[in-house]
Amino acid sequence: MAMKIVGHRGARGLAPENTIASLQKALEHGVDIIEFDLQVTRDDVVVLDHDGIITDQSGSSLIIRDSTYAELKAHKPDLATLAEVFNQIAPSSTLYIEVKPGVVTAPIIQVINDNLGSKWQASHLLLASKGRSTLLELHKALPQIDTVVIEAWSGIIATHRARQVGTKYIAMNQKFLWRPFIQPMSRRGWKLMAYTLNDAAKAKKWQKYGLYAAITDYPDRFK
Numbered sequence: 149m150a151m152k153i154v155g156h157r158g159a160r161g162l163a164p165e166n167t168i169a170s171l172q173k174a175l176e177h178g179v180d181i182i183e184f185d186l187q188v189t190r191d192d193v194v195v196l197d198h199d200g201i202i203t204d205q206s207g208s209s210l211i212i213r214d215s216t217y218a219e220l221k222a223h224k225p226d227l228a229t230l231a232e233v234f235n236q237i238a239p240s241s242t243l244y245i246e247v248k249p250g251v252v253t254a255p256i257i258q259v260i261n262d263n264l265g266s267k268w269q270a271s272h273l274l275l276a277s278k279g280r281s282t283l284l285e286l287h288k289a290l291p292q293i294d295t296v297v298i299e300a301w302s303g304i305i306a307t308h309r310a311r312q313v314g315t316k317y318i319a320m321n322q323k324f325l326w327r328p329f330i331q332p333m334s335r336r337g338w339k340l341m342a343y344t345l346n347d348a349a350k351a352k353k354w355q356k357y358g359l360y361a362a363i364t365d366y367p368d369r370f371k
Contacts, residue, residue, distance in 0.1 A: 151351065152361035153370045154244060155179040156344050157198065161365035166196035167226045171237055177367040181274070182237070183244035186230060192255040193217035194230040200248065202227065213251075230256065234263040239272045244296065247286060249279025257289045274317065280309055287313040296341070303329060307338065319343055319363065322350075327357050334358025 158170025159177060166184050174182045185198040189212055203209040204223045212220060221227050233243070247256060264270060276296035277283040287295050296317040299306035301324035310318055318333075322342040333340050334357065343363035345351050348370050351362040364370060 151355040151359055152180040153367055154181040154183050154341065154361050154363040155367045156183055156363050156365045158182060158184060159367055162368065164226060166198060166228065168228050168232060168236055171233065174367055175241060179241055179367045181242040181244045181361065183246060183363060185246045185248060186251065186256055187212040187248060188252050188255050189217045189220060190214055191216045194255050194259050195220065196228045230259045234268055239268055242272055242274060244274045244276060246276045247282050249277060249282050253282060253285045260290060276319065283313055300324065303333065330354055330357040330359055
């Protein structure tokens with residue numbers, strides 16, 4: 149099986165991360181999966197962002213959970229919402245939706261449920277989190293969607309959490325991966341994803357050992 153290419157925050161190395169433009173850039177380079185991060189505003193709008201803080205060109209910052217969508221949009225005109233992703237991105241690639249630990253999940257679950265239907269199916273989505281309770285909440289509310297356990301370095305913790313939500317998908321930091329770990333994980337049926345892997349030569353070598361996917365800022369390097 150060919151290794152999957154996952155665009156990190158869209159195509160972070162090629163366009164502003166977690167924007168519609170970045171997601172579209174990832175699609176231009178033929179990724180199999182598009183990864184992006186979610187936060188929720190004070191007025192329960194689900195937006196794409198990694199850090200939970202929006203900073204404008206003047207250096208003024210707003211905390212997403214404490215601000216309204218209108219306030220944040222004025223700070224960052226290209227701030228994207230999850231609803232816009234479903235409306236503007238074609239389901240030609242899987243969406244890898246990472247929810248940050250501690251982010252309220254109810255608005256996210258609502259937007260996903262509102263958009264499952266003729267265009268988007270559960271098979272087009274993956275739900276991921278580093279937070280155990282967050283992933284359990286998502287799995288309980290949306291059991292038809294596969295989940296991804298994100299765990300930086302511990303295979304023991306990762307596989308334990310994966311069994312709790314009935315998934316085979318595990319994402320781990322590439323800095324802590326090596327052949328004697330990747331090969332047996334693959335043989336046991338785990339779908340191991342390495343982040344953030346920008347070295348195409350290393351990814352190609354690990355593919356021989358059974359690496360399922362490379363999460364990269366530069367999908368153009370993997371053609």
